[in-house]
Amino acid sequence: MTFEYAPAPESRAIVDIKPSYGLFIDGEFVDGHGKSFKSISPSTEEVLAEVAEANDADVDVAVKAARRAYTRVWSKMSGAERGKYLFRIARIIQERAREFAVLESIDNGKPIKETRDVDIPLVAAHFFYYAGWADKLAYALPGNGNNGADPQPLGVAGQVIPWNFPLLMLAWKIAPALACGNTVVLKPAETTPLTALLFAEVCQQADLPAGVVNILTGAGETGRAIVAHPGVDKVAFTGSTDVGRAIAKSVAGTDKRVTLELGGKAANIVFDDAPLDQAIEGIVNGIFFNQGHVCCAGSRLLVQESVADEVIATLKRRMKTLRVGDPLDKNTDIGAINSAEQLAKIRELSDIGEAEGAGRWSPACDLPQTGFWFPPTIFTGVSQAHRIAREEIFGPVLSILTFRTPKEAVEKANNTPFGLSAGIWTDKGSRILWMASQLRAGVVWSNTFNRFDPASPFGGYKESGYGREGGRHGLEAYLR
Secondary structure (H helix, E strand, O other), X not given: OOOOOOOOEOOOOOOOOOOEEOEEEOOEEEOOOOOOEXXXXXXXXXXXXXXXXXXXXXXXXXXXXXXXXXXXXXXOOOHHHHHHHHHHHHHHHXXXXXXXXXXXXXXXXXXXHHHHHHHHHHHHHHHHHHHHHOOOHHHOOOOOOOOOOOOOEOOEEEEEOOOOOHHHHHHHHHHHHHHOOOEEEEEOOOOOOHHHHHHHHHHHHOOOOOOOEEEOOOOHHXXXXXXXXXXXXXXXXXXXXXXXXXXXXXXXXXXXXXXEEOOOOOEEEEOOOOOHHHHHHHHHHHHHHHHHOOOOOOOEEEEXXXXXXXXXXXXXXXXXXXOEOOOOEOOOOEXXXXXXXXXXXXXXXXXHHXXXXXXXXXXXXXXXXXOOOOXXXXXXXXXXXXHHHHOOOOXXXXXXXXXXXXXXXXXXXXXXXXXXXXXXXXXXXXXXXXXXXXXXXXXXXXXXXXXXXXXOOEOOOHHHEEOOEOOOHHHHOOEO
């Protein structure tokens, strides 16, 4: 017997979405000089707000405000004093956690239980973590703690973040930059600007000195203007590999420091001695968490041949229990796809997978009539030649391949231009260590997947970018 879950909607009343938003420059909200654009709820397609677009002139004003704040205030402040501001921001985020969680779900489309239990707690944790580093920078980089030459901040950081984890990516970028004494000009994604603008209010509430953090909304042109501005000393970007390549080209020949966190096509590798029930949950979390809108998603499942049939059958049973629907319902497992554009890409690549001969399967589920939706989907009979096994789909779509030996698993896992993450499921600790040493991935999870901690560095190899965010390593990108 199966039981239906009664709806358990989170209230929208805690969030006050304004009809229009300006840019946050030099501690104040100001009008933008580009064309405004609309932020749309992916689950209902309702217009949430009119948002200002920053043009080149706005970017110039913001960078100059950040430079003033850097030279006059922030870089002159002691690390302990800077840490106090970061602690204050972290506490305010905790106090307003429900407000942030609801707004993130409305604007992004992800389930409230993810924003409430994962995103927002991690955001606060990153600010707490880097607040603790602010007065210990002499010990952050090897050799600098003993010779009296403390590492120095770079200056103004230009940061461009994606739409899949809007507030969490903001925290990954802003917290280490401020802890190290830099100031920031940040652009959120055009489809998910609202929590970044709410964070600007937190900066005001925390009495952060004017100009230390500037939030510029807009699309690609705004991001390009920030990256290209001669007053920007450091560029940090998370997003697609194509845009990352363009950024690398645009800063070539300059003295700007760059970190790029780009796409992925992670292998989630299940051996025949793996704890299968645990592995199934890890597979589901690896690809269906946040609708698969995760750069390190386990989008390629590699299963040892002897247990492949059992794993696929158990996975199908588990997928039938996933609930797709209203992101604000606390029972929802899979929310809305972030945009019509992303939905079209997911559909296109899924249709190609079917046309190339892979077996497509989705559980029966009623999708809402309005909004952008895609059912959790798996493909069996996939070969390494299939496009769905090579290209990043960035949606709830899993390609399943098989292997016989650990060596074959490594070869298939590494047969990708990406190198961001991987997962290993086995009972043997020695096999985990050997596999981890062979896999060309920046993060390797063992008997778990998609787990993050502020103290742990994150980043990739090859076309997944370079540089690390998180942990002590995350400080290095913001220090001279």
